[in-house]
Amino acid sequence: MPYNDDEWHGRESGCEKRAPPRPSLEEVLRLVDAPERVERRLRMTDDQRIRCHKLLEGFARTAYRVLEDEGCEIAEGIYVGGSFGRRTALNYKLDADIVIIAEDFDVHQAQHDYNNGALNWHQGIVLDGLQQKFRRGCEYVAGSPWCLKLKAGEFLRVDLIITGNPEWTHERHRGFSGADSQNVDRQILSFAMRHPEYRALVLVAKHWRNLDSRATGITSYHLELLCMEAVRQCGSNVRDQFRCLLERFASGDTAVNNPNRFNPKVLESGRRVAADLADYAAETLDYYRRHLRPGNRTACPLCGERRFLNGSGAVAHLESGSCVKCRGQENAQKTIYDFMGGSRQTQQYLTPMITNGSHGHGSSGYQAYQCTHCDRTFAKLSALMQHMQDRHQKTLHALGF
Ligand SMILES: [Zn+2]
Ligand SMILES: [Zn+2]
Structure with a gap:
């Protein structure tokens, strides 16, 4: 695919602008019984995907070239993954990982440089190269010893991870975890294939996180692992799974096995992050309890919303006039009444005088x-x-x- 530099140099890429506005949690919870509608509402669009792909390819190619020019050996090519690779990126917050495994990467030197407030050798070369090539289209946001947090093309958040291969040094170190991200992404993708509702759950969970500052301490990756557990343990519908996840947060539990071979075996939030999450989750469970309570499987026959315990609950929703497909109390009650009068089977439930045609349904009460x-x-x-x-x-x- 030919790469067009100028496309990313404009002030306004328009890519995020074209995304639908960020929905409320309530709007999303109304969709959870149809996971494909959740995905359509929240997931990165095809148009965004194509634009991100082009940009990431340009970044990866440039990083590869400048490192190679400096005589650095790159193993196994460059991997593009993260939420973008797992197809769990949100349409209003696009993020991706680029992973580079450099043969001469020294994890201790990288930590040392970082402690001294400097980028390490590899990071310096790559950032210089990207900024020369993409100018305003590559903005440095923050860093860690093995990750450059960049804003690409003014709309895409990129974690550019430079690491080594721990199999060469036979050493376990957190700084090598990026080297296993391709393997981990593959496991998550295959899980998503086997559990079609998984992606919808992840999108709901990530959206929930983004709506409140108390949840910003948990990473997308950590959330996705917890969602896998919720899918395994809490039945096959997104509503029950999401409630399980919230109940877990509310109890202060964030521990989950980490499939990454080069990282700690159990991933767990710090006490402060867990406490904030617990607070927010308990509040959500309380505030949205009518959307989240278990056992409500009956859908409204008009709008399709499925949050009613039984038929009478759904009919009460219609009669209240609050159904989006049948607005107004009087109008709704008239519609139901006419429907009931329309067949012999249902006429038996109308009071006799009315079926004789002597009364209308006008008077309230x-x-x-x-x-x-x-x-x-x-x-x-x-x-x-x-x-x-x-x-x-x-x-x-x-x-x-
Ligand atoms: Zn309805
Ligand atoms: Zn009776």
């Missing part, structure tokens, strides 16, 4: 519905449904329930 077992009357269909269930253990079949 009018007892339009009647129980077929005890003749009690009700103003709302949902109340009749609830009554028949509670009193007679009978399910009223109407409106698709």
